Amino acid sequence: MSIASSHQHLLRRQPMRVQRLFALREAVLTNWEQRVRATVQGADQLLTPILINTLPSFFDNLAEALTPGHPRQDATSNSNVPAVHGNERARMTSYGPEQVIQEYQIFRDCFADAAREAGIALRRHDWRIINASIDMGIRESIREFTAMHEGFQRRIAAGLSHDMRNPLSVITTAAQLLQRYPERVNISDLASKILDHGHRLDTMIEELLDTLSYQQGQCLPLALSQFDILSLARTVCAQINGLVTLPQGDKCSVSGVSVTGWWCENSLRRALENLLNNAVKYGDDGPITVHVEETHGRMILTVHNTGSPIAPEQTARIFEYLRRDHQGTQPGWGIGLPYVQNVAESHGGSVAVDSAPETGTTFIFDIPIDCRPFVAPPP
Structure with missing residues (x-):
């Protein structure tokens, strides 16, 4: 909720x-x-x-x-x-x-x-x-x-290759199977795996380049257009529901009002995907809710999940570059939440987190409805 x-x-x-x-x-x-x-x-x-x-x-x-x-x-x-x-x-x-x-x-x-x-x-x-x-x-x-x-200390991008190994391994294995046993493998299935994990690698590299640029004081490149954020939220939630289902219905639901503003659709889509993927990873298999509202010229989008809360001492550090508290079983760059923060700040806004055992975890993405006055024009 x-x-x-x-x-x-x-x-x-x-x-x-x-x-x-x-x-x-x-x-x-x-x-x-x-x-x-x-x-x-x-x-x-x-x-x-x-x-x-x-x-x-x-x-x-x-x-x-x-x-x-x-x-x-x-x-x-x-x-x-x-x-x-x-x-x-x-x-x-x-x-x-x-x-x-x-x-x-x-x-x-x-x-x-x-x-x-x-x-x-x-x-x-x-x-x-x-x-x-x-x-x-x-x-x-x-x-x-x-x-x-x-000024914050900048972290060195060490260990990123660890996260690239999984999709790269799938691509390499699929290619080897195609080469060695072309008559015995499902070519369509292997081709789909290569394309999916290739896209995943491309997304990782794109996020890494954007994050490194932002860490060097450069705002993310934004292509502003006018669109309805509620419609975008429904689209991204539908993608999550296509991958994860609950016995009682959809994993992700959307509520709120239609808010049309000037934003970068691609970066907001990727930011929302990161927030929802994060909720799926670290939630307790319960529902995820997305809510959209507007107030005083700002659009507020919240993503809420239940499950283990973020420890109070980690709340202030959760957006740090290359930080991951759930080490081991959960994959990830450690730049997903920093990327979300970069998107919000590049739009002239911010992202906050609210987490407690009694209420669950809510990320609050809060940006101006018309970001054009706060976004530097592209070079």
Whole structure:
């Protein structure tokens, strides 16, 4: 179940006060944008999708933390949304640490004002959660903001040949069988295997070149066009359903609204394929849900699966280049999630992860609906 879908399911079971808290999101974000533009240095120059950033997800996390019985302790628990916020502020703005801190302080004021105007009394326990969320959000955002400006160490692409050996071995074996026993083999079947694994190798090389370019400070090459992301999500999910089935029905389902925007269709397709393949690999054979929504000029696509959660100490590192925590039985480059991050950032957005035993794992892909102002033209 996606974050947005889980919100809807949650609201149906909660008292009216909780429903009214979730309903504050648009008022809080609208007021926050106005105040930030008026008081934060450099904010008035930012377009709305970049200014809003990951605030919708942070608000949703806070509303969940204020919901009685919800496992989320504060808006930052089991989530790297604040770190992603700091990362994007470092990449997309001229902010200093002071501006990042000021944004969170304004968010706290806007949340309190919206609750008061809606007649929602914030209790002492609520304020402990709100203040803890803001304080931790500031710390995590500034930590990532500083790390981005200081520069990350680049990892050497050692050991990549290990992942190429499997498809290359299939191709070589199939070719040898064709050469030695042409009259005894199924030529059509072997040809299909050669083509499939050749395509897999080609995709690996393409992702590797893109990732290496991005690690050297170059944005991914994007061919922007206008299309509906919901339609693309359904197409990619149909591919997953053609490979993996569940006794109760399709493995992957799509919900949400149609959002048409300016993006690179090929890179978004590959990013979504990576997220869904990751969910298939590391889920618990349960269903995978994809949800699409839009808010304040941004498109938010979530991919949710159940299964073993990502350990809190690994959440901040899961997008590191060539990192793989599931060593051994699960194949992979170790660049699938970094590639997804590269696609999001090259579109002027970001990707975050939210993972806990009680709620499963959700990847939040969040980019401007119209990416043209944030994408450098091709050389």
